[in-house]
Amino acid sequence: MDSADYIEVALRLANAELTDVEAVRAALRDEPWWADRLRDSDLPLLREVSEGLRRALAAMMASDGPAQDETVRTEINALLAAHPPRPRLSGHGGHDGAPNWHVHVAGPDAPAVDEVAAAAAWGLAQGIVAHGTARWGRCEAEGCSTYYLDTSTNQAKRFCSPRCANRMHVAAFRARKRS
Structure with missing residues (x-):
């Protein structure tokens, strides 16, 4: 390892x-x-x-x-x-x-x-x-508290995984459509 x-x-x-x-x-x-x-x-x-x-x-x-x-x-x-x-x-x-x-x-x-x-x-x-x-963070997705290491170039990671990011983005999109 x-x-x-x-x-x-x-x-x-x-x-x-x-x-x-x-x-x-x-x-x-x-x-x-x-x-x-x-x-x-x-x-x-x-x-x-x-x-x-x-x-x-x-x-x-x-x-x-x-x-x-x-x-x-x-x-x-x-x-x-x-x-x-x-x-x-x-x-x-x-x-x-x-x-x-x-x-x-x-x-x-x-x-x-x-x-x-x-x-x-x-x-x-x-x-x-x-x-x-x-560069260490905690997922901002609702209901998730996973720690992660952000190795992205721009250090803008907010979610632990694409799954959490997609879930939150879809929820935000739906909330905008409702209002």
């Missing part, structure tokens, strides 16, 4: 409904090597990590200033301290016998929950390093 993948893990975990292990597996569907190994007993730790991610994301969307920066730094550093990445180079899964080089954030025998927690903490930290704090 690369840093962009870890950013996605952080966002998926922050946005996940952690009601049961199946909900977590659905959120981590793109990482079956973790998702398939998670257990019900992992839920309290994953909820704790998810809450820390959401606190950091909410702080990034608060008004700019030193207090916001300090809150972001405190929340991310607390996650990194509690779930430190232990990077290791891996080279499995390549084609034609050539290794597919990438970095894992936990040792080969680490429980899946430890790797997910470290990946999420590392992903959000790397996302801030790469993109700053101004």
Whole structure:
């Protein structure tokens, strides 16, 4: 995995409904090597990590200033301290016998929950390093509260997905037609 993948893990975990292990597996569907190994007993730790991610994301969307920066730094550093990445180079899964080089954030025998927690903490930290704090947002669609990273050129993203954007634009169009 690369840093962009870890950013996605952080966002998926922050946005996940952690009601049961199946909900977590659905959120981590793109990482079956973790998702398939998670257990019900992992839920309290994953909820704790998810809450820390959401606190950091909410702080990034608060008004700019030193207090916001300090809150972001405190929340991310607390996650990194509690779930430190232990990077290791891996080279499995390549084609034609050539290794597919990438970095894992936990040792080969680490429980899946430890790797997910470290990946999420590392992903959000790397996302801030790469993109700053101004590009993070929360969907403005009614009934949606999904966090996202805006990597658009004009930094004008307001919705988490085309589906939410279309839904809100259609609702606005219909409201204009009624009046």
